[in-house]
Amino acid sequence: MLTQEQIRDIRQQIDFEFKRKSPPEGFPKFPDLPAGRYNDEEFFELENKHYWSKVWMLAGTLDEIPEVGNYMLWDIARQPIVIVHGKDGVVRSFYNTCRHRGAPVVTEKYGTAEHGLVCGYHGWVYSHEGDLVGMRDKRDFVDFDMECRSLYPVKTEMFGKLIFVNFNEDAPSLRDYMGPIYDELQEFQFQNLRLVDHYVWDLHCNWKIAMEANMEVYHVKSIHPQTVDPSLDYRGNVNTLYPHGHSRMVAPNRVANRKSGYAQAGTDLREIETVGEIGRTCTQSYHIEPNWVSPLGPVLFPVLHFWPVNIRETKYEIRWFAADWGTGPVPEIFRKQIEYFNVVITEDTQFGDAIQKSVDSYAFKGVPLCYQEARIYHMHQNIDKVIGANIVPAHLRAEPVIGEEWIHPNDTSERLRQQEAMAAE
Ligand code: FES
Ligand SMILES: [Fe+2]
Incomplete structure (x- = not known):
């Protein structure tokens, strides 16, 4: 559950994001991410041996x-x-x-x-x-x-x-691993949801290239002009970075409090009643390391996973969850929503093959990420932490430039609260 205090903080941060002229003061500049993180066999082997073997x-x-x-x-x-x-x-x-x-x-x-x-x-x-x-x-x-x-x-x-698994017998508990996200996700009632659909797509690029398309909204205006952009206002997006490389984004819908498409369609589908204000008026999406991405919602939502087959091939696994719709087949409106979403994720995946070719070309050396793409850098930084920072060769490293001062609970909300307190004095 997001608490009232968290909801208030998020609203304040959205406001800050709309108004800011630059990243918050002191926010780090990201060194270019080395291209080899997407095509170097040595890095892929390090991921296999020291990363996938340790994560939930x-x-x-x-x-x-x-x-x-x-x-x-x-x-x-x-x-x-x-x-x-x-x-x-x-x-x-x-x-x-x-x-x-x-x-x-x-x-x-x-x-x-x-x-x-x-x-x-x-x-x-x-x-x-x-x-x-x-x-x-x-x-x-x-x-x-x-x-x-x-x-x-x-x-x-x-x-x-x-059902979560971890190949490391000594791994921390799932609760410790998920951290604050464990509590935040409770309002979506994963104990009661029904699996609506489950399918897998084959993508021809590194798993991180595929997943990163779902970890920022900087791309929304360019690749989703007809689909996502009319409903989501990317300028107010708030990124929150959590320990263990996890992160959350909350992007306000353009029309706050608009009724869901389901309600407009006049259906009497059951909602997940406990979903709070943010989940109903914003896109509230989580990345949980290694490969979970979920834009959640009160009726029907997908949970996306990206699995490496090899360094240049990925299985894109998509599961849909909803509150129990009672007896009978999957409601038609769910089918339509899934069809629509598949259009959106086709937009998201369209450049994967070509980006992989770019990364493999003589020209491509590295990736400069901006403040809006911080969740991606945070993820890379954590991959190296799990692998063991000194095991990753220097030319393949994501230097740890995001300090604890930017990781929850020390995120922007804390800074805004301090400013507020100072202004009140
Ligand atoms: S009984 Fe399983 S391999 Fe022989
Ligand atoms: Fe997208």
Whole structure:
């Protein structure tokens, strides 16, 4: 939930953004981001080894495995994982790698294993908890201890119905990782939302090039003149940078308090009632590292993910969530909204291939980012922090120029509050 104080702060910051003639005093100049961060194999390997192996990732939702015994294969993060809804209601994840000779324990994208997971190669059986509970011809294995041949677990936590995994056993809790965003997202009720749609597009560029199109609104006037620009006023956009590289943007709608398209259409769709004033009058969008972007709303909204396939190919995964619409198929107005959004994200992705070619060209050396694009720099800076600043070669580094003084809770709202206090004295 955004508190009343936060809402007041955001309103004040929007006002500041509209009026400012330059970035706030003292805001850092960003060094050019090295082009190699998008095409250098060495950097891509560093990301693989030291970044993706340590971050919390959205793997799916309980709607995909709603019943006890349901399982799903998840490999979009390039590790073979099986996620199981256990008898005790707990969702657990394991490497889908049999402890005998590595055959996959399950082979279908979705399935049900009432009495355990049975490897198709020699028939070893694993419980929903991942323990090896059955094997053929055990007499042929000398001194064999079944107890130490459980499936390798993957750290798993729920956020409402969302299933998050982390390949690092020692990772902080999801709550600590998400920080203030964990509380802010509560008003969207991820414990009650239904999965409306889920699809994946193939993009031909580095995953960060694809994702960065969704982390700033500087582009809105140029590439969304007919779609986003008429409704969103990018000049009032407020960026908030959080620890762990996460960030939020709040951009005011041009007509504040306008009724949603759903209400105008006269439908009686249920809204997510707890969504607050900002979520109803602005575009409130989050980036959660590594690859979550979600422009939220009170009726239907997408959660976007960008997964590297290799250094120049990306899977763009899109999930839609809404409050329960009751019985019956997905409402037609949702279908229309998704169709419309797909037009917008086609606009967003249109330059990906060409940008990748530019980055690969002899000419391209680096990227100068502006104040409005601060969320992108913040993300890069955090990637290097997670990898280990001194492991990243100097020519590939995003120098850490955004100091703690610009990261929540020390953001612009704090400065504005101080100014206000001084003016009142
Ligand atoms: S590889 Fe699974 S039982 Fe042999
Ligand atoms: Fe866009």
